[in-house]
Amino acid sequence: MEFxxxxxxxxxxYDANLEDLISRFTVMQGGRAGxxxxxxxxxxxxxxxxxxxxxxxxxLLGLKNGYKLPFxxxxxxxxxxxxxxxxxxxxAEYIIMGVLAKSDIDLNDIEEKEDDEVEKEILKLRKLLxxxxxxxxxxxxxxxxQDPSFFDNNENCFIDxxxxx
Amino acid sequence: xxVEKIELENFMCYAGKNAFEFTEGINVIxxxxxxxxxxxxxxxxxxMYDQIFVKEADKFLNTxxxxxxIISDKAKAETNHGQLSAIVSITFHNLERxxxxxxxxxxxxxxxxxxxxxxxxxxxxxxxxxxxxxxxxLVNDEEKKQSIKTRILPPNLKPYLWFQGEQVESIIDFxxxxxxxxAINVLSNIxxxxxxxxxANLASKxxxxxxxxxxxxxxxxxxxxxxxxxxxxxxxxxxxxxxxxEKELSDNLSIxxxxxxxxxxxxxxxxxxxxxxxxxxxxxxxxxxxxxxxxEDQISFFKKMFRNKWLLxxxxxxxxxxxxxxxxxxxxxxxxxxxxxxxxxIETKAEKELQTRLPFNVPEPNYVQWMLKEEKCxxxxxxxxxxxVAWNKIKELIERPEKQNSKIESTTKQNFESDxxxxxxxxxxxxxxxxxxxxxxxxxxxxxxxxxxxxREENYKFKKVEDQIQALLSDTSLTLEGAGDILNEYSIQxxxxxxxxxxxxKVIQQIEYNKSSLRNxxxxxxxxVTGEIPKWLIEKLEVLNDFEIIxxxxxxxxxxxxxxxxxxxxxxxxxxxxxxxxxxxxxxKLRQLPNGNYMPEIINSVGEPLSGxxxxxxxxxxxxxxxxxxxxxxSQGVVDFYTLITDAPTSVFGExxxxxxxxxxxxxxxxxxxxxxxxxxxxxxxxxxxxxxxIRIGVVYMITPxxxxxxxxxxxxxxxxIERLN
Amino acid sequence: MTKxxxxxxxxxxxxxxxxxxxxxxxxTKIKISEPSEIKLLExxxxxxxxxxxxxxxxxxxxxxxxxxxx
Numbered sequence: 001m002e003f004x005x006x007x008x009x010x011x012x013x014y015d016a017n018l019e020d021l022i023s024r025f026t027v028m029q030g031g032r033a034g035x036x037x038x039x040x041x042x043x044x045x046x047x048x049x050x051x052x053x054x055x056x057x058x059x060l061l062g063l064k065n066g067y068k069l070p071f072x073x074x075x076x077x078x079x080x081x082x083x084x085x086x087x088x089x090x091x092a093e094y095i096i097m098g099v100l101a102k103s104d105i106d107l108n109d110i111e112e113k114e115d116d117e118v119e120k121e122i123l124k125l126r127k128l129l130x131x132x133x134x135x136x137x138x139x140x141x142x143x144x145x146q147d148p149s150f151f152d153n154n155e156n157c158f159i160d161x162x163x164x165x
Numbered sequence: 166x167x168v169e170k171i172e173l174e175n176f177m178c179y180a181g182k183n184a185f186e187f188t189e190g191i192n193v194i195x196x197x198x199x200x201x202x203x204x205x206x207x208x209x210x211x212x213m214y215d216q217i218f219v220k221e222a223d224k225f226l227n228t229x230x231x232x233x234x235i236i237s238d239k240a241k242a243e244t245n246h247g248q249l250s251a252i253v254s255i256t257f258h259n260l261e262r263x264x265x266x267x268x269x270x271x272x273x274x275x276x277x278x279x280x281x282x283x284x285x286x287x288x289x290x291x292x293x294x295x296x297x298x299x300x301x302x303l304v305n306d307e308e309k310k311q312s313i314k315t316r317i318l319p320p321n322l323k324p325y326l327w328f329q330g331e332q333v334e335s336i337i338d339f340x341x342x343x344x345x346x347x348a349i350n351v352l353s354n355i356x357x358x359x360x361x362x363x364x365a366n367l368a369s370k371x372x373x374x375x376x377x378x379x380x381x382x383x384x385x386x387x388x389x390x391x392x393x394x395x396x397x398x399x400x401x402x403x404x405x406x407x408x409x410x411e412k413e414l415s416d417n418l419s420i421x422x423x424x425x426x427x428x429x430x431x432x433x434x435x436x437x438x439x440x441x442x443x444x445x446x447x448x449x450x451x452x453x454x455x456x457x458x459x460x461e462d463q464i465s466f467f468k469k470m471f472r473n474k475w476l477l478x479x480x481x482x483x484x485x486x487x488x489x490x491x492x493x494x495x496x497x498x499x500x501x502x503x504x505x506x507x508x509x510x511i512e513t514k515a516e517k518e519l520q521t522r523l524p525f526n527v528p529e530p531n532y533v534q535w536m537l538k539e540e541k542c543x544x545x546x547x548x549x550x551x552x553x554v555a556w557n558k559i560k561e562l563i564e565r566p567e568k569q570n571s572k573i574e575s576t577t578k579q580n581f582e583s584d585x586x587x588x589x590x591x592x593x594x595x596x597x598x599x600x601x602x603x604x605x606x607x608x609x610x611x612x613x614x615x616x617x618x619x620x621r622e623e624n625y626k627f628k629k630v631e632d633q634i635q636a637l638l639s640d641t642s643l644t645l646e647g648a649g650d651i652l653n654e655y656s657i658q659x660x661x662x663x664x665x666x667x668x669x670x671k672v673i674q675q676i677e678y679n680k681s682s683l684r685n686x687x688x689x690x691x692x693x694v695t696g697e698i699p700k701w702l703i704e705k706l707e708v709l710n711d712f713e714i715i716x717x718x719x720x721x722x723x724x725x726x727x728x729x730x731x732x733x734x735x736x737x738x739x740x741x742x743x744x745x746x747x748x749x750x751x752x753x754k755l756r757q758l759p760n761g762n763y764m765p766e767i768i769n770s771v772g773e774p775l776s777g778x779x780x781x782x783x784x785x786x787x788x789x790x791x792x793x794x795x796x797x798x799x800s801q802g803v804v805d806f807y808t809l810i811t812d813a814p815t816s817v818f819g820e821x822x823x824x825x826x827x828x829x830x831x832x833x834x835x836x837x838x839x840x841x842x843x844x845x846x847x848x849x850x851x852x853x854x855x856x857x858x859x860i861r862i863g864v865v866y867m868i869t870p871x872x873x874x875x876x877x878x879x880x881x882x883x884x885x886x887i888e889r890l891n
Numbered sequence: 892m893t894k895x896x897x898x899x900x901x902x903x904x905x906x907x908x909x910x911x912x913x914x915x916x917x918x919t920k921i922k923i924s925e926p927s928e929i930k931l932l933e934x935x936x937x938x939x940x941x942x943x944x945x946x947x948x949x950x951x952x953x954x955x956x957x958x959x960x961x
Binding site for chain 2: 001002004047049056091096100101111115155156
């Protein structure tokens with residue numbers, strides 16, 4: 001399981017400008033950014049227990065809609081927890097699967113590559129994941145901008161947003 | 166100390182020289198309204214505290230404000246020229262030591278041609294007789310004067326020993342923390358516990374700062390630590406403010422609820438109201454429970470996004486894309502493998518053909534090597550030059566083993582098949598579930614909606630019961646006088662209570678939120694620490710935090726046990742006061758409220774609050790408690806050393822309880838002086854007072870004014886007639 | 892109320908036994924005059940002495956803090 005293990009050791013980054021958006025919907029925890037315990041108290045207007053949850057949501061949103069958004073060159077990026085710590089792991093793997101599918105990596109060719117080249121490909125994958133997540137976050141941001149009441153008055157907002165296309 | 170007598174000269178309606186003598190037991194001054202009872206009470210008060218209660222102003226005023234108003238009108242009218250004084254003196258007798266104190270206050274003015282020249286202030290003197298037969302001496306030392314006054318009536322006991330009937334309600338307000346604490350402090354010094362609590366808070370606070378400083382010192386990011394500590398400080402002060410607000414709202418809520426309770430009890434149909442109240446309570450509890458369920462539901466709803474994989478909704482296409490990619494990969498891979506396999510098979514086949522029918526290692530390798538060297542076959546002795554077909558055949562005998570053991574291996578550098586396969590299989594199982602997501606979501610939503618509907622329904626029921634209560638109150642407004650006001654006030658208090666309750670909930674939530682942020686910040690601070698915080702410091706922090714808790718709990722424990730003591734003592738008085746009364750009397754219970762204060766109630770034998778008890782019972786409860794405060798201090802429950810002086814307490818609860826009250830008073834206090842009007846009109850009651858063996862009667866006076874109240878336009882001839890009845 | 896009585900009223904708090912500061916047996920035998928090695932009890936004593944001797948609260952708090960230093 002070399003390949004998966006290497007991917008899961010990665011910790012993706014997000015655009016620091018999106019920090020406010022993320023923390024608006026996420027119950028902020030102390031300690032390592034993005035870790036959550038069952039005991040965390042739920043507060044009004046928060047839908048995600050920690051950052052990787054909203055990141056997973058955003059990645060899927062981007063992947064479903066085929067919307068990837070590269071980072072603007074100058075923006076600062078914030079790193080958070082490695083993929084191997086995401087819960088649930090099967091959804092994390094589903095996301096990896098999706099990114100792998102969308103990438104231009106040829107599955108057969110990559111088997112012919114040396115270790116350092118494989119590392120390069122994995123880095124490309126991570127970057128692609130970040131772009132899809134960035135896209136998903138952009139969808140959320142634009143929805144918020146266009147229609148703030150969608151999130152304010154609606155407890156099911158993120159459920160409804162699943163239907164976005 | 167006993168009050169032996171009080172002498173009044175030209176004081177208010179007491180023109181000329183007047184005197185009242187008292188003994189042990191209950192001394193009663195009987196007179197109708199406006200006959201001078203209150204002025205007698207004022208006389209006592211004026212001597213000790215230079216204060217007179219003025220009914221028109223509804224407050225106490227001192228000599229400086231009243232000036233010559235204190236002097237009898239008759240005296241003023243009769244004096245054209247000379248000096249004029251209002252004088253009151255009280256003689257106190259300490260029976261054990263046999264010493265006597267005469268406290269006197271005097272206000273003197275000069276009159277010239279009928280015009281009064283006011284003085285600045287009154288004079289206060291104390292004469293002392295060390296033994297009753299000796300001569301009286303003036304006490305000149307100011308400090309000694311103060312100490313005599315304090316001994317006669319200690320300031321902390323005064324509110325409970327000298328009071329007017331109308332004040333009974335407010336002397337002790339159970340719903341005010343300071344009023345309660347003041348009363349409890351008389352019983353036993355609770356203030357020490359408060360002070361020790363302060364010490365604990367100070368020490369704990371200092372230790373916490375010390376710990377924080379150490380954490381900062383060991384922090385791997387000082388700046389971040391400092392920032393976090395600033396956050397912590399601001400959170401702490403926010404929490405403190407919120408707690409203050411919480412307390413205020415909680416107190417206000419208690420007061421509003423108490424008022425509602427009292428107002429409800431004033432109505433006639435108490436039984437029905439009680440039932441409705443119970444129903445209301447039941448519905449309220451149900452609503453609370455349902456709201457909690459809704460909240461829990463909410464949380465699990467959000468968690469389902471991940472637990473039930475809702476976030477995969479609509480993401481089936483992702484799997485399909487990968488599936489295609491993966492099968493292409495598999496195909497190519499298989500093809501490649503097949504190629505390799507085919508190649509190898511050919512090789513093997515060629516090998517097989519090439520190979521002799523000889524078994525392995527036959528002939529032995531060294532012979533084969535020899536043949537190769539000689540370039541000749543040893544079997545048939547024919548030439549086998551290097552590179553020729555024959556020579557190669559011989560060579561193959563040696564190389565055979567390697568090829569036979571070679572397997573069909575993958576020729577790729579990496580083997581990721583298991584990873585890709587895992588992703589594929591994971592994808593299948595998840596995408597299978599995607600179809601069910603929609604129905605799962607809608608089912609959950611439906612459950613939620615049903616719960617919300619139930620809550621709405623219960624809220625509606627709640628409102629209806631409230632309306633029923635309102636209706637009952639408005640019905641009574643037709644039959645009970647002043648009940649229209651009751652209805653109004655009830656509505657006001659009720660909506661106030663609701664508002665306070667809402668605001669209180671909000672504040673409590675805010676406190677929780679801030680406290681959780683505080684925990685968060687503390688965790689972050691601790692996470693920054695490298696190395697170890699010294700053990701003794703950790704221990705110090707723990708010990709002092711525990712000390713803080715213990716100090717608080719002990720104070721509360723001691724306080725409630727004193728409340729219990731007070732309650733028990735009050736009940737002994739209450740029993741005597743209500744004995745023989747036809748209407749249900751019950752027992753006093755001091756019920757603790759959530760804000761730490763208490764609500765006096767009357768309960769029946771099973772511990773349930775008696776419904777429909779009226780105001781007079783509540784006054785009795787308060788009176789019983791006021792008596793208990795002082796009587797509980799002595800072991801026999803009798804107030805030996807201090808005299809109860811009270812003006813018109815019986816008017817507050819009417820004739821029914823008057824005799825019971827007098828019995829209790831005469832039991833509890835060695836001496837008491839009561840001004841009352843109940844005995845004036847009611848001859849029977851008066852007789853009973855004088856003859857009842859359970860009442861330790863003192864001296865009974867009847868006072869009558871020379872001019873009836875209605876004809877007092879001209880007060881210049883007003884004197885007060887004092888008649889001793891026994 | 893004597894110092895001993897005040898001390899005893901604090902000893903009644905359940906936290907002492909719950910958090911294993913002292914056993915229930917030993918609790919009954921404790922006297923304010925006997926020194927104990929239990930820091931929490933010594934702190935309570937300092938507070939009581941300070942309060943009953945009319946020491947300013949800040950002084951008592953400081954004494955307590957020093958006593959717990961190592």
